[in-house]
Amino acid sequence: FKITKSEQDTPCLSIKPTGKDFYKVLGVLPESNEDEIKKAYRKMALKFHPDKNSDPDAEEKFKEIAEAYEILTDPQKRSIYDQFGEEGEQISHAQHLHSDNSNLSGNMFFAGLRKGARHLSGEAVVHDLPVTLDEVMHGCTKQMKITRSRLNPDGRSLRTEEKVLNVVVKKGWKAGTRITFPREGDETLNSPPADITFILRDQDHPEYKRDGSNIVYTAQITLKEALCGCTVNVPTLDNRMMPLPCSDIIKPGEVRRLRGEGLPLPKSPSQRGDLVVEFQVLFPDRIPPQSREIIKHSLGQC
Incomplete structure (x- = not known):
């Protein structure tokens, strides 16, 4: 697949986070890695799933856990949340929705990501994300256009839709680094949307x-x-x-x-x-x- 034009990371001011403490929601530390966050999510989701927990607050707690998981396993969203808190992440999400619905840029090229995708344990759709040494040197954002299936409101049929994912590659990240977008993949009649994971791969350099x-x-x-x-x-x-x-x-x-x-x-x-x-x-x-x-x-x- 093709990759869009890369953009340099934009420096952000450090502001004390406000709103919900998503780390506390999942019972993890702010320095926890993605695997630790996923492990904590599975444990908490199992505990508060409405089908298994009759507590009247269980459903609301389950939604909060899912929200925390979505933010903390997305490197870009997590970075914004760490700096600005929940309010900053919500503003960023609104900006991305506006950007996705606008005419993005005449210089950007997108390609669908259905071909070449691999499934991991039935949970995530995995794509290789080639990066150049220059992109690793400076950091970049790659905009990836995906095509996915989504459940219609009637709950009995599926539709196909397109979405642009902003994949943030931080300075110095090594080959094999995984960037996961929870629930952004295909949805079926019998299962919730799959995760999409990008794995960094180094492109060959002439020198x-x-x-x-x-x-x-x-x-x-x-x-x-x-x-x-x-x-x-x-x-x-x-x-x-x-x-x-x-x-x-x-x-x-x-x-x-x-x-x-x-x-x-x-x-x-x-x-x-x-x-x-x-x-x-x-x-x-x-x-x-x-x-x-x-x-x-x-x-x-x-």
Whole structure:
């Protein structure tokens, strides 16, 4: 599927959250990860499901639990809630509805996500989300257009509809990171809407390989440069050229590090990994006889 134009994350002011404490509703800590939140949700939902709990407040409690789950398992909604509280999340939701119903942007391209989807344990529809190193470097928002089935008001038939999901990719997120949109997938006559999960996948880069928060660049040098020294110009992610002087002998496979020139650390985006330079020494196919004698003489003591 195609991916829309990426947008840089927009910085937000920090404001004390107001309204419901969704973390307290699920009985989890604010630093809890997605798996811990899902586990707590299942436990609470089972406890307060109206079919299993005759308490008159059970249905209202169950709705509150579902609302907390929807917010806290959506990275974008959770980020807004953590900064602005329930009121800020509601405003954001209204803005997204308005945006989805407007003419979004002439520069954006959408594609349906039915093809290539995978189901996980019958619960979530899973899509790979390819990201470039540049998108991981700066963070981005990808707008994904999905086609899904929804139950009609009569409760006996289904309709097909389209929706745009804003998938927020934070700086430094690693391949395999999962972004889940609860109940945004297909609905059937016999089951509630499925979750939709996007899994980040690194796209190949022409110059670098990714190693966690580090990026690896292979520099090719000649045998003469390896033995006699050289300066290698190393390209960085932000299109600079950094000179790397090498005065010592460089052995094949040797590495040098440019500190802080890699990708942002996922949990501390103000810090960055390294740009690791791996050297590949290019040996000549042949050496002229005269040069061979000179080299044998010069290397006699090595």
